[in-house]
Amino acid sequence: MYLVKVTVTYKESILDPKGEAINDALQRLGYHNVQSVELGKYFELQVAKSDRPIAEQVNEMCDRLLANVNMETYHYEITEMRTQA
Amino acid sequence: MKFAVIVFPGSNCDADMANALRDVCHCAVELVPATATTLTGYDAVVLPGGFSYGDYLRSGAIARFAPVMAAVQAFATAGKPVVGICNGFQILTEAGLLPGALRANRSSQFICQASRLHVCNPHTQFTTAYAKQPDIQLPIAHGEGNYYCDAATLADLREHQQIVFEYVDNPNGSVANIAGIVNRQGNVLGMMPHPERAVEQLLGSIDGLGLFTSLIENHREETHV
Numbered sequence: 441m442y443l444v445k446v447t448v449t450y451k452e453s454i455l456d457p458k459g460e461a462i463n464d465a466l467q468r469l470g471y472h473n474v475q476s477v478e479l480g481k482y483f484e485l486q487v488a489k490s491d492r493p494i495a496e497q498v499n500e501m502c503d504r505l506l507a508n509v510n511m512e513t514y515h516y517e518i519t520e521m522r523t524q525a
Numbered sequence: 526m527k528f529a530v531i532v533f534p535g536s537n538c539d540a541d542m543a544n545a546l547r548d549v550c551h552c553a554v555e556l557v558p559a560t561a562t563t564l565t566g567y568d569a570v571v572l573p574g575g576f577s578y579g580d581y582l583r584s585g586a587i588a589r590f591a592p593v594m595a596a597v598q599a600f601a602t603a604g605k606p607v608v609g610i611c612n613g614f615q616i617l618t619e620a621g622l623l624p625g626a627l628r629a630n631r632s633s634q635f636i637c638q639a640s641r642l643h644v645c646n647p648h649t650q651f652t653t654a655y656a657k658q659p660d661i662q663l664p665i666a667h668g669e670g671n672y673y674c675d676a677a678t679l680a681d682l683r684e685h686q687q688i689v690f691e692y693v694d695n696p697n698g699s700v701a702n703i704a705g706i707v708n709r710q711g712n713v714l715g716m717m718p719h720p721e722r723a724v725e726q727l728l729g730s731i732d733g734l735g736l737f738t739s740l741i742e743n744h745r746e747e748t749h750v
Contacts, residue, residue: 454673455698457633481582505590508583508619510626511673 441523442487442494446516448507449480481506486521494518526744527553529567531597531613533588534559538574538610538721545721546571550737559591568744569606570597572613574666574719584627584669585615594620606650606740607713611667614705614715623708623715624682625674631698635668639730640718641693642704646686649707650743651714654735661732663718665696665704670717672699672706685709690716 450456456478463477483506487494498516507514528546532539539556547554557564559577564570578587588594594616601607601622609617617623630636641662644655655661674682679701682688690705697717705716720733 453675454628455631457629457631457698461633505582505586508586508626510618510675511628 441489441521443519443521444483444485444487444494444498444516445519446483446485446498446502446506446514447480448483448502448512448514449478451511451513454511526568526741527555527566528569528571529555529557529564530571530573531561531593532556532558532573533575533577533591533616535577535579536573536575536612538612538719541719542571542573542610542721545724545733545737549724549734550741552737552741557593559588559593561593562596564593564596564600567600567605569608569740570600572597572607572609572616573721574611574613577612577616580612580669583615583619584612585617585619588612588616589619598622601708601713604710604712606744608651608736608740609713609715610719610721611670611717614717615669617713617715622713623706624678625672625700625706627669627717628671628673628698629669630667630671630696635666636670636696637666638664638696640665640696640704642718643691643693644689645691646689646707648686649689649711649714649739651707651736651739652689653743654739658735660693661735662723662730663720663733664722664730665718667697667717670699671697672703672717674700682706687711689714690718 459477459479466474502514546552644659647656691702695702720736723730723733
C-alpha cells in the first residue's frame with residue numbers, strides 16, 4: 441500500500457484571487473511581513489500496489505482529474521505504508 | 526428540431542432551458558439524465574448551468590466524467606451542435622471539447638447581473654440572428670467565469686474567429702474579455718452568460734432569443750437542402 445500526497449496549485453501565470461484575499465486579511469491582522477499567499481488543494485490517497493508503476497498512475501490521475509493542467513500544476517510525494525502483519 | 530438538455534446532479538438551469546426551447550421556441554425538448562449512454566435521435570445537445578456535482582474539485586471536473594459525456598463527445602465529434610451555458614461551458618472546457626479553462630472571478634465574488642455583450646462572430650450557426658444587432662445584454666451569474674487560455678491558444682482562437690461573445694465591461698477578469706467561444710469546427714459553443722434567461726419580455730430582455738432562433742433556423746435550412 442502506498443500513501444500518496446498530492447498538492448495542486450495554480451501555475452505562476454494564473455491569478456489567485458482567493459490567495460490574494462487571504463493575504464489581504466493577514467495584512468489586516470497585522471502580519472505585514474507576509475509577502476504572498478497561494479491557496480492550493482491537498483489530497484491524500486491510499487493506493488494499493490498493482491502491476492503498474494505507482495508514479496505513472498499518479499501522474500495520470502493528476503493529469504486527468506486532480507489538476508486542470510491548463511491552469512494548475514501539481515507535485516506529489518509517494519511513501520510506502522507499513523502494513524500490519 | 527429536437528433538443529436534449531442534460532441534467533447532472535446539481536444542474537439548476539435545466540428547467541429554464543427547457544422553457545426557452547419548448548414554450549418560447551416551440552421545439553421538442555427532453556431532459557436527459559447524466560446517466561444516459563446514448564443521444565441518438567436528438568439534433569442538438571445543451572449542457573445547462575448549475576453546480577454539477579456541487580462544483581467539487583473544480584467546476585465541471587466531475588461532470589466531465591459522467592456516463593453521458595462519452596455520448597456528448599461522440600455527438601460533438603459527429604459535427605452536431607452542442608451548447609454549454611455557464612456550468613455547461615465549464616464542463617466543455619474540462620472535457621477538452623473547448624480550449625482553455627474557467628477560473629475564479631478576479632473579484633473573488635459571485636457576480637449576478639445584466640452584462641453587455643458584443644457578438645464578435647455572427648457567422649456561427651448559433652449567432653446568425655445577431656448579424657444586425659451585435660450589441661446585446663444577457664444575465665450572468667457565476668463565481669468562476671474568468672476565462673483563461675495561454676497566448677498561443679488565444680492567437681489560435683482569434684485566427685479562426687472562435688471568439689463569439691465578448692464582454693463590453695469585463696466583469697470577471699476573462700482573458701481578452703471572452704464571454705463565449707466555439708470550437709474550431711464551429712459546432713460546439715460555450716458561454717458564461719445565460720441566453721435562456723432572456724427570452725421573454727417578462728424576463729426583462731429577449732436578447733437571448735437570437736441564439737436559439739439562429740440554431741433552429743440554420744438546422745431547418747440544413748435539413749431542407
